Amino acid sequence: MSKRQPLAPTPAAPRSVKDLQLGESGTICCLKDPEMALKLLEMGCIPGTQVRLNSRAPLGCPITLVVGDMADYTLSLRVSEAATILLK
Amino acid sequence: MVGGQLLSGRAGVGVAGAPLDVNALRQPGPLTRIALVGNPNSGKSSLFNQLTGLNQKVGNFPGVTVDRKTGTSQLTSQHRAEIIDLPGTYSLYPKSLDEKVITDLFYDQTSAQYPDFVVVTADASNLRRNLLLFTQLADMGLPTVLALNMMDVAEQHGVRIDVAALQEELGVPIIPMNARKGVGIAALKIVMAQTLGAPKAHFYEPEEELLPMIRQIRYYFNLHNDYLALHYAHQYRHISFLTADDRAYIQELTEQYGFEPTARQAQETIDRYQRINEILLNCVSVTRTEKNEPYSNRLDRILTHKVWGYLIFFGVLFLMFQAVFAWASYPMELIDQGVAWINGLIQSNFDGPLINLLTEGVLAGLGGVLIFIPQIALLFAFIAVLEETGYMARVTFMMDRIMRRFGLNGKSIVPLISGVACAVPAIMSARTIENRKDRLITIFVTPLMSCSARIPVYTVLIGLVVPDEPVLGIFNLRGVALMGLYLLGFFAAILSAWAMKLLLKTTERSYFIMEFPVYRWPRWKNVGITIVEKVKAFVFQAGKVILAISIMLWVLASYGPGDALERAETQATTEGRAQGLSPAEIESRVASEKLESSYAGIFGHFIEPGIRPLGFDWKVGISLITSFAAREVFVGTMSTIYSVGQDADQQTVQQKLAAEKDENGQPFFTPARAFSLLVFYVFAMQCMSTLAATYRETKGWKWPILQMLYMTGLAYVSSLIVYQVLK
Numbered sequence: 001m002s003k004r005q006p007l008a009p010t011p012a013a014p015r016s017v018k019d020l021q022l023g024e025s026g027t028i029c030c031l032k033d034p035e036m037a038l039k040l041l042e043m044g045c046i047p048g049t050q051v052r053l054n055s056r057a058p059l060g061c062p063i064t065l066v067v068g069d070m071a072d073y074t075l076s077l078r079v080s081e082a083a084t085i086l087l088k
Numbered sequence: 089m090v091g092g093q094l095l096s097g098r099a100g101v102g103v104a105g106a107p108l109d110v111n112a113l114r115q116p117g118p119l120t121r122i123a124l125v126g127n128p129n130s131g132k133s134s135l136f137n138q139l140t141g142l143n144q145k146v147g148n149f150p151g152v153t154v155d156r157k158t159g160t161s162q163l164t165s166q167h168r169a170e171i172i173d174l175p176g177t178y179s180l181y182p183k184s185l186d187e188k189v190i191t192d193l194f195y196d197q198t199s200a201q202y203p204d205f206v207v208v209t210a211d212a213s214n215l216r217r218n219l220l221l222f223t224q225l226a227d228m229g230l231p232t233v234l235a236l237n238m239m240d241v242a243e244q245h246g247v248r249i250d251v252a253a254l255q256e257e258l259g260v261p262i263i264p265m266n267a268r269k270g271v272g273i274a275a276l277k278i279v280m281a282q283t284l285g286a287p288k289a290h291f292y293e294p295e296e297e298l299l300p301m302i303r304q305i306r307y308y309f310n311l312h313n314d315y316l317a318l319h320y321a322h323q324y325r326h327i328s329f330l331t332a333d334d335r336a337y338i339q340e341l342t343e344q345y346g347f348e349p350t351a352r353q354a355q356e357t358i359d360r361y362q363r364i365n366e367i368l369l370n371c372v373s374v375t376r377t378e379k380n381e382p383y384s385n386r387l388d389r390i391l392t393h394k395v396w397g398y399l400i401f402f403g404v405l406f407l408m409f410q411a412v413f414a415w416a417s418y419p420m421e422l423i424d425q426g427v428a429w430i431n432g433l434i435q436s437n438f439d440g441p442l443i444n445l446l447t448e449g450v451l452a453g454l455g456g457v458l459i460f461i462p463q464i465a466l467l468f469a470f471i472a473v474l475e476e477t478g479y480m481a482r483v484t485f486m487m488d489r490i491m492r493r494f495g496l497n498g499k500s501i502v503p504l505i506s507g508v509a510c511a512v513p514a515i516m517s518a519r520t521i522e523n524r525k526d527r528l529i530t531i532f533v534t535p536l537m538s539c540s541a542r543i544p545v546y547t548v549l550i551g552l553v554v555p556d557e558p559v560l561g562i563f564n565l566r567g568v569a570l571m572g573l574y575l576l577g578f579f580a581a582i583l584s585a586w587a588m589k590l591l592l593k594t595t596e597r598s599y600f601i602m603e604f605p606v607y608r609w610p611r612w613k614n615v616g617i618t619i620v621e622k623v624k625a626f627v628f629q630a631g632k633v634i635l636a637i638s639i640m641l642w643v644l645a646s647y648g649p650g651d652a653l654e655r656a657e658t659q660a661t662t663e664g665r666a667q668g669l670s671p672a673e674i675e676s677r678v679a680s681e682k683l684e685s686s687y688a689g690i691f692g693h694f695i696e697p698g699i700r701p702l703g704f705d706w707k708v709g710i711s712l713i714t715s716f717a718a719r720e721v722f723v724g725t726m727s728t729i730y731s732v733g734q735d736a737d738q739q740t741v742q743q744k745l746a747a748e749k750d751e752n753g754q755p756f757f758t759p760a761r762a763f764s765l766l767v768f769y770v771f772a773m774q775c776m777s778t779l780a781a782t783y784r785e786t787k788g789w790k791w792p793i794l795q796m797l798y799m800t801g802l803a804y805v806s807s808l809i810v811y812q813v814l815k
Contacts, residue, residue, distance in 0.1 A: 044217040058394035074604035
């Protein structure tokens with residue numbers, strides 16, 4: 001990520017997508033992990049986008065998110081990957 | 089415009105507001121080369137099938153392993169185009185092997201394969217994310233057409249797209265369509281027959297400080313476009329056509345200018361999305377109502393439920409097996425009897441060595457190929473339907489955590505399930521796994537899944553030693569035995585994977601970020617095309633091998649060194665007469681003595697000491713040897729070996745095996761022998777095509793050789809244990 005997008009989370013304990021309750025929404029603030037970020041960005045998880053925790057797999061991982069507040073689509077990812085997406 | 093007006097047929101042809109300029113039609117000349125790209129699940133394959141029908145051929149991209157699907161399409165009465173179907177991708181920055189094919193095609197402007205223009209398919213119900221790839225391609229300066237697919241789904245989701253305004257913003261022709269139903273295809277073909285210029289709009293300008301580096305790369309490689317040069321800076325390590333000097337040059341530049349690929353790429357993606365958001369604000373409106381909540385998510389509550397999800401999945405698997413084993417058996421029997429009937433017909437009317445070759449060699453081998461067709465067709469039909477409906481993605485989602493424990497990835501479930509049909513396409517389907525270690529393990533263990541080529545061996549041998557009786561009222565004992573063999577293969581696969589997980593070291597991370605496609609009804613045309621393709625490939629590729637081996641075998645089994653056969657014949661005849669046997673008994677003795685002194689017999693005897701502990705004799709030995717080329721040869725070989733010179737060609741293989749006696753006159757195939765042989769076939773790597781696939785996918789001989797040694801060793805040891813215990 002470049003200078004324009006702060007990568008470091010704010011000192012106050014940041015919440016990540018991992019901490020969402022089922023059905024709860026949040027807005028992406030930044031992506032913690034540069035390598036993972038490239039993939040997540042291409043899949044439409046851009047800072048400022050709204051995501052909603054849609055479901056968990058039977059064994060608790062992976063999870064699915066509904067991404068975007070306009071043309072929604074569903075994304076599945078592992079809990080460890082979700083933990084790198086920080087929320088505002 | 090809304091999806092509903094699509095059906096008017098003239099929708100959005102040419103540039104917005106302007107009627108189609110007939111003079112712009114390309115002069116009939118050489119084939120136009122059109123590349124088809126798009127996100128996964130954007131309906132690209134449907135469009136490809138609509139455009140080309142069955143005029144498709146699968147080849148190889150030079151230097152990489154990915155299959156290259158091309159087809160021809162008749163655009164207008166004078167124009168034909170060659171259409172290249174590229175793997176689905178979200179962006180031009182490749183993450184997996186599959187996606188590298190795309191960049192290889194678009195980076196090399198001098199290549200003969202370089203497309204005249206690109207058709208980008210986009211899912212209209214999810215336009216924002218689909219446009220990312222479009223904007224990248226447009227910035228490459230390639231003439232581009234946007235096929236706005238799935239307008240019907242967009243409408244259901246309450247998404248209204250002003251196509252004319254979008255066309256203005258994007259600066260390329262846009263064709264709204266519904267590829268599954270064939271809506272918009274005609275309009276697309278008309279646009280494809282025109283001469284298109286480069287896209288009018290740019291969507292991303294590289295930052296100022298990058299320009300000096302970009303210009304130098306452009307000058308050095310003589311590129312026509314800044315954005316393409318930027319991609320060279322990002323991807324130079326992976327561009328297959330660059331020389332070592334070229335790479336060193338770019339590397340030096342990137343170091344000199346302090347180029348940070350990851351940060352730049354992230355910023356570029358964010359910038360592009362910002363631009364796309366601005367565009368969409370003016371062209372797309374969404375009305376959200378309760379009933380617009382994607383029905384897929386509601387369905388998922390049941391289909392990925394912690395209890396129902398698994399029950400439904402096992403139900404689907406059960407149905408698949410039921411179809412392959414129960415329903416396919418009727419056409420299979422017909423084929424089997426048909427071949428036997430033709431054989432009998434020929435034998436009763438003609439005679440001579442050539443006729444023998446035809447009936448005992450060619451037809452016996454051919455029967456072994458043809459009999460597979462119903463099973464292969466059914467299996468691939470099932471897998472195609474699971475893929476088409478979007479259910480396969482849910483299966484990977486439910487299995488990921490379990491699979492990870494064994495060193496695999498949720499995505500490994502697709503190759504493992506496909507492995508039940510055939511390991512070759514299954515190994516190829518492992519390409520979607522981005523992580524190298526996950527992928528390697530998946531490739532390595534997939535052949536342990538029982539493929540359809542093992543089915544004939546299973547059915548013949550189970551039919552020989554397992555009684556046909558019900559268990560627990562609903563199952564059949566033979567079915568249970570078959571299921572047991574499949575489970576044995578599956579457990580061997582995941583345990584081997586787990587062992588490999590401990591042995592292989594990697595620093596690369598394993599990902600599981602993927603889109604959940606919307607549930608859709610399968611398009612039967614796509615399923616049909618898949619079936620025809622796979623069956624054709626099997627009959628022609630495997631068929632050639634099997635036929636060649638059958639003929640070779642027949643020759644080896646019918647001739648021997650010098651006059652060995654004549655001597656065997658006179659000896660058997662004299663001995664038989666001395667013992668006062670009937671003419672028929674004498675003839676059968678002559679036949680088996682002759683076989684034993686033929687080349688095949690000599691070879692079988694040579695390996696017999698090695699396989700005796702497994703309960704096999706030299707006849708089975710010959711079949712094992714020939715099976716190493718392709719395991720489905722087994723039945724044909726057995727059939728050839730047991731029918732040479734015997735008057736038993738009208739019998740099915742099973743009857744021939746049942747009639748086989750050991751040296752004491754007892755039936756040769758005891759349960760111990762049959763199970764030992766079955767276990768051998770569950771584990772052994774007996775398929776040249778699979779080894780070739782592993783070689784192609786891992787780009788080296790190391791893994792196929794290891795695979796061969798490991799699986800065959802496993803087979804030998806297990807067989808030995810089974811026989812010694814059951815004996």
